[in-house]
Amino acid sequence: MSRSQAESKAREEILLLILKRRLVPGQRITEKSLAELCEVSRTPVRTALRELIAEGILERDEPKGYVIPPLTPPDMLQIFQIRQELEGMAAALAAESPEPCYSASLRQIEALQEEEKRIYRNWNTENFTRNSQEFHHCICRMSGNPYLEKYILQSYWRSQIYVFFFDAFFLHGFDSATDPEPVYGYSFAEHNEILEALRNRDGQRARNAMEKHVLSTYKWLTNSRR
Missing domain, CATH: 1.10.10.10 (Winged helix-like DNA-binding domain superfamily/Winged helix DNA-binding domain)
Known part of the structure; x- marks a missing residue:
């Protein structure tokens, strides 16, 4: 090795x-x-x-x-706030990125979405983590701004600690016999919204969809902790 x-x-x-x-x-x-x-x-x-x-x-x-730093409500709020701002900006820039970066990145994001379907069906938290990371980082790279990439990487992984310890999917998974539409989840649907905005080269819509996605993750986690 x-x-x-x-x-x-x-x-x-x-x-x-x-x-x-x-x-x-x-x-x-x-x-x-x-x-x-x-x-x-x-x-x-x-x-x-x-x-x-x-x-x-x-x-x-x-x-x-x-x-591993202690997890606290103020820290959780702050890290998701900064992710919302930075990743919203990255999504807006990604929608307006020049060729050939735009088409190549879009194909990669589409492939990640297809993979995410299979991951949810198989209830695989490790693959879901890798897929979600690459989805967000692909959009970040697509933005063409290396400073965004640097700071988004840091805030993304810090926020993932909260996901690992509070998200019901990571703690319990879901039961296909009882949970309605469990295979896609809110994350998959929101990733689709972001993807559609990127396909349409709509920067404002992409920003709004990404900000909504990060915020709903925060809300999902705070509800899961109760």
């Missing part, structure tokens, strides 16, 4: 441990313990930890430790 592959594996494994709630907010973790859990050496873990700190997923806990 190459160095870059080991670093990528370490990062993915740490995120998976958080997704599965084997690492929880406030828990102190070390390079050594993570290297053992991820089955890689400490060097790629150290690189992965630096990336996760930059993205707001982890914080340093001296000496030589790390911690």
Whole structure:
């Protein structure tokens, strides 16, 4: 395994441990313990930890430790507020992006939507996480603004910690025998709204649809916590 592959594996494994709630907010973790859990050496873990700190997923806990920041209502509100503004701007710019970036990115987003159908049907939280991340990041890249990409990446992953620990889909999944239309969910429908706005090259509609999507995620999570 190459160095870059080991670093990528370490990062993915740490995120998976958080997704599965084997690492929880406030828990102190070390390079050594993570290297053992991820089955890689400490060097790629150290690189992965630096990336996760930059993205707001982890914080340093001296000496030589790390911690998932505690989850609080004020922090949750603030991170979703900034996501709403930044991603709304990115969606508006994406709708007006020049060729050939526009067509290539649109095809990728359409493929992600088709994949999302299958993911919901199979109740796969890991694949859903990867798909949703790529959907949002593809739109961000489509905007053509590297500063937006940088700050959206950080706010997106920080908000995902709240998703992993409060979203009913991640906690319980859904029951196809009792839940009405469970396979698509609100997220899929709202992704479709964003996609349609991008297809029509309607920047304002794309902005509104993205802002609505981020806000409804926040509202869904706050309701799930009650």
